[in-house]
Amino acid sequence: MKIKNSRKKTKKIFSLILVFCWFCLIGYTGIYIYNNLLQPKKNQQQAPGVSTLARQVDETEITEDKKNSYQVPNPLFPRFLSIPSLKISNARIIQLGLIKNTNQLDSPISIHDAGWYVKSALPGSSKGALLMDGHNGGPTKGGIFENLGNLSKGSDIIVERGDGQKITYEVKDVREMSVDEINDENNKFGMSTMLDSFEPSKEGLNIITCVGDWDYSKNTFNKRVMLRAIRKS
Numbered sequence: 001m002k003i004k005n006s007r008k009k010t011k012k013i014f015s016l017i018l019v020f021c022w023f024c025l026i027g028y029t030g031i032y033i034y035n036n037l038l039q040p041k042k043n044q045q046q047a048p049g050v051s052t053l054a055r056q057v058d059e060t061e062i063t064e065d066k067k068n069s070y071q072v073p074n075p076l077f078p079r080f081l082s083i084p085s086l087k088i089s090n091a092r093i094i095q096l097g098l099i100k101n102t103n104q105l106d107s108p109i110s111i112h113d114a115g116w117y118v119k120s121a122l123p124g125s126s127k128g129a130l131l132m133d134g135h136n137g138g139p140t141k142g143g144i145f146e147n148l149g150n151l152s153k154g155s156d157i158i159v160e161r162g163d164g165q166k167i168t169y170e171v172k173d174v175r176e177m178s179v180d181e182i183n184d185e186n187n188k189f190g191m192s193t194m195l196d197s198f199e200p201s202k203e204g205l206n207i208i209t210c211v212g213d214w215d216y217s218k219n220t221f222n223k224r225v226m227l228r229a230i231r232k233s
Contacts, residue, residue, distance in 0.1 A: 058110045059138040067092060075163035078123050078130065081114045082158040086147050090160070093132070099216065105208075111135040111143035114207075120195055123159045124168045128227075129197045129204030130159070136209050136221075145209035149176055149225040157229050159206060169205040169229035172198045176211060176225050179218075189226060198228040205229045 070092050072079045080090040096106045096115040108115040114134040121128035140211035155171045173188060182190045197204030205228075212223030 056109065057135060058139045060110065061178065062092060062110060062112045065217045072162040075161065076122050076124070077134075077162050078116050078159045079162045080160040081132070081144075082160070083151065083155070084158075085155045086151060089142060091134075091144050093159070096133070105112075105131070105133055107133050107135060111138045111141065114144055123161050123205075124165065124203070126198075126203050126231075129192050129195055129206045132205070132207045134207070134209055136211055136225075145207070145208075145225070148207065148209050148227060149174060149211060151227065156232065159205065159208075167203075168232045170232040171227060171229045173228040174225065176223055178212075178223055179215075179220070182208075182224050193225070197230060199230045203231040205231075 016049055025109065040171070041132055057110075057127050067080075067090055070079065072093075073094070073149060078093040081093050082089050083126070092110075092113045092117050094108045094110075095112050095118050096220040098104060106115065111134075115130040115134050117133075122130035132204070133186070134145045136146050137143040151171055151174055153171050153174065157169045157171065158166055159169065160166045177187075177189070181187055184190050185192045191208075194206045194208065198206075207225075209225050209227075210221035210223070211225050212221045215222040
């Protein structure tokens with residue numbers, strides 16, 4: 001009789017352990033699903049800081065032959081940029097990374113080229129935002145984005161990929177801010193959100209360029225124009 005009771009007791013304890021393990025498994029599964037599948041995720045790619053370093057530039061005009069012969073290494077990469085209202089037509093888009101040993105976005109050598117940050121979205125990817133920059137000018141000539149701050153909301157920006165597909169973006173927001181404001185991580189219109197689309201449900205295009213007065217202490221312009229557009233077609 002004692003042996004039977006002992007066996008029953010052992011089975012009961014074993015059953016309780018199984019039930020406990022089962023509830024633990026359910027709880028862990030629920031937490032995993034919430035954290036990894038249900039909870040909205042922010043862009044995991046860290047946005048670069050705005051460049052405050054002086055860069056050597058080239059003011060030489062880009063000939064039509066150079067434009068026509070320009071190719072990108074991937075057919076999905078952006079190749080040309082056009083902004084009809086600013087009379088920008090098929091400006092080359094150069095692939096850019098970060099300035100060496102910094103977290104600052106590099107810029108094109110030519111003042112007539114646009115630059116695309118290679119760790120930002122691809123045109124046509126339907127998520128995130130392309131991040132581009134370019135010069136407002138050089139020592140003696142105006143650059144590609146000299147009049148970017150004058151672009152009106154609703155204006156079209158056209159990006160042509162390496163495979164020839166053209167994607168049109170509509171300007172939604174244009175604002176001018178100081179370098180300190182832009183690099184403030186709490187500023188929702190600063191660099192920390194420039195890899196995010198202005199409308200999260202749509203693909204975005206964000207552009208930055210220098211403006212303002214020359215800050216001799218920092219060897220750079222003291223303000224930036226920040227433009228945000230979303231895919232139109």
